Amino acid sequence: MPANLIIPFRSQPPKSGLFSLKDAYATMTKITFIQPDGESQTVEAENGLTVMEAAKLNDIAGIEAECGGACACATCHVYVDEAWRDKTGKAADMEEDMLDFAFDVREGSRLCCQIKITDALDGLVVRVPAKQF
Amino acid sequence: MMDTTPAGPETSGVAEAAASSGPIETDAIVIGAGPCGLFAVFELGLLDIKSHVVDILDRPGGQCAELYPEKPIYDVPALPVVTGQELTDRLMEQIKPFGPQFHFNERIDSLSREADGRFRLTTDAETEFLAKVVVVAAGGGSFTPKRPPLTGIEEYEGKSVFYSVRKIETMRGHDIVIVGGGDSALDWTLNLAPVAKSLTLIHRRDEFRAAPHSVEKMRKLVEESTVRLLIGQVTGLEGANGHLSALDVKTASGTERIACTAMLPFFGLTMKLGPVADWGLNLHENLILVDTERFETNEHGIFAIGDINWYPGKLKLILSGFHEGALMAQAAHRIVYPDKKLLFQYTTSSSSLQKKLGVK
Numbered sequence: 124m125p126a127n128l129i130i131p132f133r134s135q136p137p138k139s140g141l142f143s144l145k146d147a148y149a150t151m152t153k154i155t156f157i158q159p160d161g162e163s164q165t166v167e168a169e170n171g172l173t174v175m176e177a178a179k180l181n182d183i184a185g186i187e188a189e190c191g192g193a194c195a196c197a198t199c200h201v202y203v204d205e206a207w208r209d210k211t212g213k214a215a216d217m218e219e220d221m222l223d224f225a226f227d228v229r230e231g232s233r234l235c236c237q238i239k240i241t242d243a244l245d246g247l248v249v250r251v252p253a254k255q256f
Numbered sequence: 257m258m259d260t261t262p263a264g265p266e267t268s269g270v271a272e273a274a275a276s277s278g279p280i281e282t283d284a285i286v287i288g289a290g291p292c293g294l295f296a297v298f299e300l301g302l303l304d305i306k307s308h309v310v311d312i313l314d315r316p317g318g319q320c321a322e323l324y325p326e327k328p329i330y331d332v333p334a335l336p337v338v339t340g341q342e343l344t345d346r347l348m349e350q351i352k353p354f355g356p357q358f359h360f361n362e363r364i365d366s367l368s369r370e371a372d373g374r375f376r377l378t379t380d381a382e383t384e385f386l387a388k389v390v391v392v393a394a395g396g397g398s399f400t401p402k403r404p405p406l407t408g409i410e411e412y413e414g415k416s417v418f419y420s421v422r423k424i425e426t427m428r429g430h431d432i433v434i435v436g437g438g439d440s441a442l443d444w445t446l447n448l449a450p451v452a453k454s455l456t457l458i459h460r461r462d463e464f465r466a467a468p469h470s471v472e473k474m475r476k477l478v479e480e481s482t483v484r485l486l487i488g489q490v491t492g493l494e495g496a497n498g499h500l501s502a503l504d505v506k507t508a509s510g511t512e513r514i515a516c517t518a519m520l521p522f523f524g525l526t527m528k529l530g531p532v533a534d535w536g537l538n539l540h541e542n543l544i545l546v547d548t549e550r551f552e553t554n555e556h557g558i559f560a561i562g563d564i565n566w567y568p569g570k571l572k573l574i575l576s577g578f579h580e581g582a583l584m585a586q587a588a589h590r591i592v593y594p595d596k597k598l599l600f601q602y603t604t605s606s607s608s609l610q611k612k613l614g615v616k
Contacts, residue, residue, distance in 0.1 A: 189396075189526065195323040197524070220465045223437045224524040226405050227489065228460050254405040256523065 152245045156183045156201075159253040168240050174249065175199040175236035185251035192236040197224035198255045203231045203238075204248035211238050211247070226256050279384035282308045283592045285377055286356075286391045287364050287532075290318020292562030292577030293393035294347040299585035300391075301354030302609055305592050308387070310359045310379060312398045317344035319395055319563075322525060332574055343574075353614045359383055363398050367535050367558075375557065389588045392537075392544060392553075392560040393577070396527035404435070404521045406493055416500035417519045421448070429453050431515040433503055435490055436522030442466035444520055445474055449482050456484045456514055458505060486514070490521075532564070540566040550587035551580045557591050559584045 151167040154177055158164075168177030178186040178199070190196035194217055203211050208231055214222060218237045222228050235249060284300050286293045289311035297307045315321055320329075320340030328337045335343070362379040367390065370376055377385045401419035403409060409417060421427060421444065428451040434441050437459040443466075445457050457474065462485075464471045477483040488507035495501045503516045529542055538545040538554045543566035546552060551567075552559050561584055562577035570576070589598050603609045610616035 190319075190323050193324045193327055195327070196526070198526075219461075219463075223460060223465065224402065226523075256402050256405060256526065 152240050152242060152247070154240070154244070155246075155248045156186075157248065157250045158184060159251065170240050170242060172240050173236050174201070174238040174240060174244075174247070175234075177240060178235065183251070185255060186235065187255050188236060194218055194221055194234060194237055197221045197234060199235045200225040200228075200252055200255055201233055201235045201249040202229055202252065203233050204250065205231060207244070207247050207249075210243055224256070225252075226254055227252055279376065279386045280308060281386045282306055282357075283387065284308070284389045284391055284588060285310065285364070285375070285385050285387040286393055287311075288318060288393040288395055288562070288564075289313070289316040289358065289360070290393060290395045290562065291320055291343055291347055291574050292395070292581055293318070293391070294344070294351055295578050296391050296393055296561060296581040296584065297351045297354055297356045298347075299581045300588060301351065301356075302603070302612060303585050303589045303592075303598065304612075305389075305585065305588055307354070307356045307391075308359065308385060309356050310362050310364055310377075310383075312361065312363045312400075314360050316348055316358065316360075317341065319527075320344050322399060329574070353612060363530065365531050369555075373557070388557065388592045390558045391581075391584060391588070392532060392558065392564055393562045393581075394530075394532060395563045397529040397532070397564070398527065399525040400528050400530070401521075402523040402526050404490065404523060406490060408493055411498050412493060412495060412500050412519070415498035416495060416517060417521065419521065421520070424448065424451055427451055427518055430518040432456070432518045432520065433458060433490075433514065433516040434520045434522070435459070437461070437464045437466065438522060438524075439466045439470065440522040441520075442470040442474055444522075445483060446470060446477070449477055454484070454515065455482070456486055456516070458486045458488060458490060458503075460487070460489050462487050486512070488512070490519075493519075529564075543570075546580075549583065551584045552587055559588065 150170045152170055153165055153167055154174060155163055155165045156178060164183060166177055166181040173192060175186060175188050175192055179188060187198035189198040214233055218234050221234055222232055283305040284307045286296050286307050286309045289309050293309060294316060297309060300307050313322060317340060321344055325341040326339055328339055329343060330337055332338055332343060362381045362383060364377050365380050366378045368376050375387050375390050424447060427448050430453055432448055432452040432455045434445050435458045449455050478485045486505060488505045490503050491506045492504035493500060500516050500519060502513050505512050505514060544553055544560035544564055546560050546565045546567055548567050551561050561580035563572045601609050607616055
């Protein structure tokens, strides 16, 4: 399977009757996941989804998301690349509490179910930890 | 099992007492007190089937109580928004007329069929049941403490690494290290400080989720030097033959080695299928395969409803689990009352159902 297999989808049909490739990709944002062994996968995901959902849709290894995105399990832990930390922002209090349940928490640790995908995150790089517990 | 403390002489005493009183006989055993297990009690109750409910947690609600008590659920019919806790409370109220008996903090460990067709079930606390039908409503499986992914931790579990403590005395004289920042970590810090040779609380940040008064008490013990608070993360274990001697802790200023003969990590709970996997039930990717008429497994009389089952088209929704419970109860009736014809009735009009519900 190509590492960067793109699965475009949209929840609503385009507004006009004309459908161009540009429209289809207009709301797609690129996200790169880097595995502990250095293997990298870039996926495209629809704005409005969370980074966790983008990972699950693209079968990214190491993102378990046991609770399904409720910020209740800390098994979608990622390290946001230093260059992107301003754009993703900091963890909210509830997320910070849940990070207590993650392993090897570092600077840039986030639960990726709490990162909403927007245009501003196009090119986002996150690292998957060696273990999710 | 929530408690991995080694069995001492006091546990065997409990076991004997339970064994001498004989098994509890009931119509149905419901495994799991989540929303589907609770509603199963209701549907079974309407058909005069009495239930005992067993759950590994200390309270009803399952994932609703453990994972998202405060979070809103928007897809329960007729309740535009309800929290996990509210849903649980309402179900508990709804099933009250049927007087289900709950066995919390217990996990069904074994299940076998008797010569008379009934099932014999035993919990990890040695409670024994004889039941005509079994309803597995165990959701994502049984909640078990998260094991920190530290190399070699398995060999220390039960000897030096404990996920809960049954007897405080067993901790006397140890160099205790407690890891975590929630209520369990803080409660055990306060409880074990008086018996410990030394007690170190390790947490990744100098902020605690625990109840403020516990945090206050802990800070006071730290001031008095009864407890040491270390901000950092455990990275390695040192010891031999299952007995810990020290831990490596990564702190802001580097790695520190601290003495430790008993470690209590509190990193929350995760769900594991557990002993259900060993009961000879057909599985599909770790879920129990059922039919969609009775929600029965390959073992006649054992049903599975809610998140733990699988059939083509399965959706892990609370409302699907409710539907499954209703159909399961019809099939269970044929087993519990083989000679009785089941008359389909509505709660709005049936005076006999209303009598059971205590509204008439």
